[in-house]
Amino acid sequence: MTSLSQIHKLENRYPFDEQELEILLRCHADLLVTTKGGSFLNKLAHCSPYAFFFLPGDEIGNRVNLVETKILPPRFGEKLKEAIFADAFPQFANEGEEKALETFLEGVADCGRRGPREALRVLFDCCNEENNAEVEVKELVDLCFRLSVASEIIVVPTVDDAALNARLNSGSSSAALAKSLAEFSGTKETVSRSTFIEWSNSMMPLFASALSTFVHNIIFHGKQFPAGRTPYLRPTLDHASDIFESSDSPLLFPLGCMTPKMGGKWHRLYSLEANGASFNRMEWSVLGYDGPTAILINTEGGSTLGAFASSQWRESHEFFGDSDSFVFQLDPTVAVFRPIGKDSNYMYCNPSWAHGNDTHPHGMGFGGTLDSPRLFISEDFNTCMAGYLDSTYQQGDLLPKEALEKFQIKALEVWGVGGDEVVSKALSARDEHREMTDSIIYKSRVIVDKSGFLGDLQSGLIDTKVYQHRDQTRGRAEFTVDEAHHGYKLERKEGETVPFPLH
Known part of the structure; x- marks a missing residue:
């Protein structure tokens, strides 16, 4: 045949x-x-x-x-x-x-x-x-x-x-x-x-x-995988990690099996060890990055947990995201908790500097409610939580059963995931976002500087003749305020006045 x-x-x-x-x-x-x-x-x-x-x-x-x-x-x-x-x-x-x-x-x-x-x-x-x-x-x-x-x-x-x-x-x-x-x-x-x-x-x-x-x-050695079928791609790290012992860590295997979007190239966006314990730096690393991200946490208790965020991060005092997101435990056991379709509280990122006067928790989270997030990284990195149950994700332990819901962070990393093409496009989007942000900040500073300059001119802090007439008229008895003409009036003769405008 x-x-x-x-x-x-x-x-x-x-x-x-x-x-x-x-x-x-x-x-x-x-x-x-x-x-x-x-x-x-x-x-x-x-x-x-x-x-x-x-x-x-x-x-x-x-x-x-x-x-x-x-x-x-x-x-x-x-x-x-x-x-x-x-x-x-x-x-x-x-x-x-x-x-x-x-x-x-x-x-x-x-x-x-x-x-x-x-x-x-x-x-x-x-x-x-x-x-x-x-x-x-x-x-x-x-x-x-x-x-x-x-x-x-x-x-x-x-x-x-x-x-x-x-x-x-x-x-x-x-x-x-x-x-x-x-x-x-x-x-x-x-x-x-x-x-x-x-x-x-x-x-x-x-x-x-x-x-x-x-x-x-x-x-079919070397032949492209057929459309509609998803190959297994091992996650490959482009930077050193404090979560994984090496780029060949076997713990990467289950992560690559959780979703196709975690296969292929991983680009490190933030590391607690490399970038410091700063929520602002972590937030700065993800804002504008238009691609999926993986958050990995190693606790002082020795367990590893995290979350997959399929949507772009943004500042908000409300939840956002989509149903491709999920939370997971990676070690000592593997457990994945996906959306159940009841609530849509997928992702949360609320820094105090953006909404400092609100009563909502300040930090990054997944699931749960504003009062009790399922997984929450506090802004100070000290009061972090990993709960068992919420109305967005499947129930189950994010920490070992014997552990408490609160945990201390030993290592924390945020990775851009999805392979070379996805990561490259997402990084380009972040660059554009940062350029736009810098431009807005610069324009705001120019406006503030101009306002200050005008104030300095009017106050006399900067030497100029533009407002010199004010200094000449202030304190002289023959000059009186002329409210009708919005200026001063000069006494010429008895009963005769001449308006003297300010402008």
Whole structure:
């Protein structure tokens, strides 16, 4: 089945374009040749011409070998093969060779092109050794994290071994995610497929993208991700951080799974350590920045929490924002609390210098009410709160259960997120905002200076002859006030006066 007309028929049935189907047909034919050596993943990678365009020689073979021996769990390739070739839809398949091809195409489509639910099912099956009803929580989250690393290693120009080891050897991300999934399933060490899918859809919408991105990169190496599908992009920091140990911190993985807008480049807008404990500086860093932002807080108690703001920040004594915003706990467990549609108190930024006479709290916040915000960073950074319940976001703990609602800040950072293009445009908008603000301030100063100059002229502080007549007339008995002519009058002769105007 290699004719163009047959490929077009397959296009109507499977979520792949013409180029992708040609590659998949080649992959399937190669997999049927039992005399050829190499693993399942290696065969998939070598069937794509893109791999040789972007990587020299047989570098793709070296990358796949690195992925299989050092990054992915043992036997993952074979488990993925079993999941792909599982005859899940026999009623839609033909007999013989065509049936095998359709099963293969359907299996690859289930790895992400059919949507996250099917990809999560494949992930679950790859962790299910004996067709059990439940699988280990730690194994599931660890597999997804490692797939996110592997998908990047397949396509990067060069591999940084030290950075790779750092990402793999730190278990904080997997531990926090495993705790989150265990708590969601009732504090169990195992989880059912349905509960895993429910947790992923609620907490980690891009969890399934770890698999779909890996499969796409290994088969269609270098080809742009299809429209309507979202790849997993690891958040990359452009500055040092006091929240994350390094730019390769595993804690960045769950953040990239919370929303597509937190994937890709992160630009640091404010850091408590680098910019000082000044609310004015933090506010100055975000005002005019026309893009999504992530606020990360590390408390003196050792936990990490934060918020995602999808709207532009502005000064207001009222709430603003939209329903793409959410608050979260990141460590020691991962929990995401999204809008529930009842109230719309998404974001809040009220500095005292702008509304100093009001009775509203001065600082930055999310959710809750003016009297009791859900998450609040006070203007003095000393009276900060993280509540459990409000009418805007889902209920749940932003701090560990044993902690109080009030917390002390150890580290605080604000990042512009969303990738290179989004960050670049947002920074340009901030530059324009600052230029406009500076222009308004300058014009205001000019007006004030002119008013002061006129006052100095009139008072005589500046030496000039413009108002010299006033000095000459003041104190002389022959000059009297002429109210009718708005000036003075000079006594000439008895009974005769001449008006003397001021202007």
